[in-house]
Amino acid sequence: MKGFKRQKRTRQEPQQRTDSREEQTDLVKKDAKLEDVLLENDVLSAKSKSVSRRDLLKLAGVGGLGLLLGGGGVGAVLTASQRLESMMTDADTKDVVPFYGKHQAGIVTPAQDFICFAAFDLTTSDKERVRSLFKAWTEATATMISGALIGNDNENLNLPPSDTGEAAGLSASRTTITFGVGPSFFDGRYGLAELKPAGFRELPRFQGDALDDQWCGGDIGVQVCANDLQVAFHALRNLARIARGTAVLRWTQEGFQRTAQADPAGSTPRNLLGFKDGTGNPDTSKADEMNRLVWTQASDGPAWMGGGSYMAVRRVRMRVEVWDRSTLGDQEDTFGRHRSSGAPLGKAKEFDELDLAATSPEGKPTTPPTSHVALAHGDGSINILRRSYSYSSGLDKQTGQLDAGLLFISYQRDLFKQFVHIQEKLARNDKLNEYIVHKGSAVFACFPGVSQGGYIGDTLF
Amino acid sequence: MKLRYAVPAGVLVSSILFAGCGQTGTANQQPAATTKDAGATTQTTTPAAPAPNFDQAVAAYRAYATQQCDTFVKKTEEFTNAVKAGELDKAKALYAPARMYYERIEPIAEALGDLDPNIDARDGDVDAADWRGFHRLEKTLWEENTTKGLDEFSDRLLSDAKLLRAKVETVNIDASLMVTGAVELLNEVSTSKVTGEEERYSHTDLYDFAANVEGAQKIYEILKTDLNQKDAALETQIGERFEALQQELAPFKEGEGYVSYTKLKPEEIKKLSQNLDALAEPLSQMGKLLGV
Numbered sequence: 001m002k003g004f005k006r007q008k009r010t011r012q013e014p015q016q017r018t019d020s021r022e023e024q025t026d027l028v029k030k031d032a033k034l035e036d037v038l039l040e041n042d043v044l045s046a047k048s049k050s051v052s053r054r055d056l057l058k059l060a061g062v063g064g065l066g067l068l069l070g071g072g073g074v075g076a077v078l079t080a081s082q083r084l085e086s087m088m089t090d091a092d093t094k095d096v097v098p099f100y101g102k103h104q105a106g107i108v109t110p111a112q113d114f115i116c117f118a119a120f121d122l123t124t125s126d127k128e129r130v131r132s133l134f135k136a137w138t139e140a141t142a143t144m145i146s147g148a149l150i151g152n153d154n155e156n157l158n159l160p161p162s163d164t165g166e167a168a169g170l171s172a173s174r175t176t177i178t179f180g181v182g183p184s185f186f187d188g189r190y191g192l193a194e195l196k197p198a199g200f201r202e203l204p205r206f207q208g209d210a211l212d213d214q215w216c217g218g219d220i221g222v223q224v225c226a227n228d229l230q231v232a233f234h235a236l237r238n239l240a241r242i243a244r245g246t247a248v249l250r251w252t253q254e255g256f257q258r259t260a261q262a263d264p265a266g267s268t269p270r271n272l273l274g275f276k277d278g279t280g281n282p283d284t285s286k287a288d289e290m291n292r293l294v295w296t297q298a299s300d301g302p303a304w305m306g307g308g309s310y311m312a313v314r315r316v317r318m319r320v321e322v323w324d325r326s327t328l329g330d331q332e333d334t335f336g337r338h339r340s341s342g343a344p345l346g347k348a349k350e351f352d353e354l355d356l357a358a359t360s361p362e363g364k365p366t367t368p369p370t371s372h373v374a375l376a377h378g379d380g381s382i383n384i385l386r387r388s389y390s391y392s393s394g395l396d397k398q399t400g401q402l403d404a405g406l407l408f409i410s411y412q413r414d415l416f417k418q419f420v421h422i423q424e425k426l427a428r429n430d431k432l433n434e435y436i437v438h439k440g441s442a443v444f445a446c447f448p449g450v451s452q453g454g455y456i457g458d459t460l461f
Numbered sequence: 462m463k464l465r466y467a468v469p470a471g472v473l474v475s476s477i478l479f480a481g482c483g484q485t486g487t488a489n490q491q492p493a494a495t496t497k498d499a500g501a502t503t504q505t506t507t508p509a510a511p512a513p514n515f516d517q518a519v520a521a522y523r524a525y526a527t528q529q530c531d532t533f534v535k536k537t538e539e540f541t542n543a544v545k546a547g548e549l550d551k552a553k554a555l556y557a558p559a560r561m562y563y564e565r566i567e568p569i570a571e572a573l574g575d576l577d578p579n580i581d582a583r584d585g586d587v588d589a590a591d592w593r594g595f596h597r598l599e600k601t602l603w604e605e606n607t608t609k610g611l612d613e614f615s616d617r618l619l620s621d622a623k624l625l626r627a628k629v630e631t632v633n634i635d636a637s638l639m640v641t642g643a644v645e646l647l648n649e650v651s652t653s654k655v656t657g658e659e660e661r662y663s664h665t666d667l668y669d670f671a672a673n674v675e676g677a678q679k680i681y682e683i684l685k686t687d688l689n690q691k692d693a694a695l696e697t698q699i700g701e702r703f704e705a706l707q708q709e710l711a712p713f714k715e716g717e718g719y720v721s722y723t724k725l726k727p728e729e730i731k732k733l734s735q736n737l738d739a740l741a742e743p744l745s746q747m748g749k750l751l752g753v
Contacts, residue, residue, distance in 0.1 A: 209585070321651065400734050
């Protein structure tokens with residue numbers, strides 16, 4: 001068997017090297033010759049620059065990962081394959097979000113169009129196996145965010161392909177994969193209890209919460225975002241596959257927002273209640289602001305979280321049927337903003353300053369004090385970085401109504417001083433509570449970024 | 462608050478008119494339908510149009526609410542007396558029927574600040590220390606099967622009910638409250654009664670369901686003539702859908718009351734829920750009465 005396999009692989013080697021994933025499949029079927037492959041590559045690359053980049057990497061016979069990360073290596077390969085050099089353009093790299101760095105990608109990264117979120121539960125009690133999982137996930141992540149196939153067995157007819165293949169030939173689509181661990185990760189199974197951040201625990205029960213276990217908690221949280229839903233799903237699916245035997249999926253939720261195609265201007269996205277959501281988000285381009293609000297500082301403790309961030313996830317069902325029969329006046333008073341412009345009530349433009357002290361001639365506050373914006377803003381001293389997506393998950397089987405809403409995600413330096421502080425106010429008084437219900441909840445301590453040669457979570461292990 | 466919306470609406474009307482001109486070249490060539498629609502919309506914003514007078518409707522609704530409150534206090538007293546007398550079965554039997562008088566006029570109580578949570582909060586709606594009212598009693602009566610330890614909750618419920626009765630005299634009712642109140646009554650059904658979350662211990666959700674629908678229907682009936690003049694088709698549609706929902710509820714009647722929520726089949730719950738949405742959607746259009 002083995003000999004036969006090797007023989008086969010040798011025969012197909014040229015195809016392997018030219019692997020743009022999509023063609024690879026076709027080529028195996030057609031048993032085409034190398035010349036045809038290269039020709040086809042050229043045609044493809046003319047159509048899609050981001051595909052051509054991977055073709056280039058594969059043709060050079062080098063794994064995508066090392067190349068993407070080592071600038072010098074790219075040059076060397078280019079020299080070796082002159083005929084493909086012209087394929088490299090700026091457009092190719094714009095589609096890839098760098099993986100290595102001080103912080104994990106997917107936090108201050110501008111929100112991509114889609115999300116596949118997953119919470120995992122570990123099924124092993126062996127810390128070494130957990131470490132191995134994170135190492136394997138690191139390698140797969142670095143490869144997948146570059147748009148390449150994972151593993152080395154994608155051509156062997158006698159094995160299931162190491163990459164599940166549905167993203168073959170698709171661009172990297174600005175994929176980011178962000179990892180964190182939940183409070184249960186520190187429960188003593190792995191001897192890490194003393195490294196648990198002080199006070200890190202599941203969120204308290206907020207007034208009106210109607211949490212359902214099926215959307216709560218998790219030992220590990222993984223946020224996959226990409227500008228293509230299939231690419232995002234592919235990444236999550238492959239991570240789950242790699243985890244089999246060590247961790248199982250606990251819950252997942254897909255989400256979306258308007259795509260860049262539908263809104264090339266990139267204006268503030270609207271939630272499913274029709275209102276702009278995220279106007280008051282802090283400016284991610286300001287490093288100071290991010291250090292103050294988002295990145296846990298080493299001095300905050302524990303040391304392994306320095307450069308990391310705490311993620312709060314809430315699955316918030318929206319009662320869209322009820323909302324749809326509420327008057328525009330009620331809707332605007334509920335949010336405290338005008339629906340059309342996104343401006344604060346009484347103002348004309350979205351980014352006009354919110355003035356909670358403003359009153360009508362009759363002396364009533366222009367912005368109702370229990371409106372969503374008034375409560376969330378408070379005195380303006382406490383903020384979080386929101387990175388939410390809308391979700392639609394078919395029907396509520398019981399009522400036949402839409403199960404749709406918001407997969408709320410926020411990142412903050414301190415979960416309790418920031419998120420919990422705001423959410424407690426909202427849970428008590430927010431006018432929006434009439435139209436929403438919190439069904440899921442989880443928190444994760446997201447690791448700092450990874451440096452080359454390291455792996456996700458290495459500061460903890 | 463109303464003024465705030467009158468201005469953009471006016472702007473919208475003029476932009477529709479301009480858009481019409483642009484598309485057709487000259488105003489004379491505008492399709493008849495466009496002219497008619499624009500004309501109708503303009504009319505409602507013209508100050509010369511007589512302001513609709515809802516004084517009579519408001520008076521009729523206040524009379525209804527007052528009468529419901531009177532009975533509510535009486536029935537609540539019978540219920541709390543039974544609790545305090547230790548008559549468990551009697552208390553259980555009186556619980557859901559007493560609540561119906563409240564459920565019919567719930568938007569009034571909601572307009573009165575803390576009264577609604579004090580009377581009707583469910584476990585988790587308010588801080589545990591502040592939780593009182595019907596559902597607090599419900600929990601002990603059904604979960605623990607006893608009337609013990611409920612004297613204070615009983616007294617407070619009765620005094621809250623009496624406070625509601627006193628305040629209903631002075632609460633500010635206008636046509637806007639009536640129109641939104643009708644929809645809110647159905648929203649109440651849609652968000653908690655139809656899912657069995659309201660009466661999680663006694664499972665008497667269908668009593669509340671029926672009462673909320675009756676309260677909404679009462680508002681519709683009071684405004685029916687005005688609505689018919691404004692939009693006859695809408696008025697007919699709402700009437701038909703109330704009828705349909707009542708027919709759907711009918712099989713679940715049992716004696717003077719309703720069957721336990723636990724007896725509903727999943728497909729029956731779903732159908733009730735979807736028919737409720739089918740009614741609430743046109744009902745929310747009653748706001749047309751109020752002008753722009």
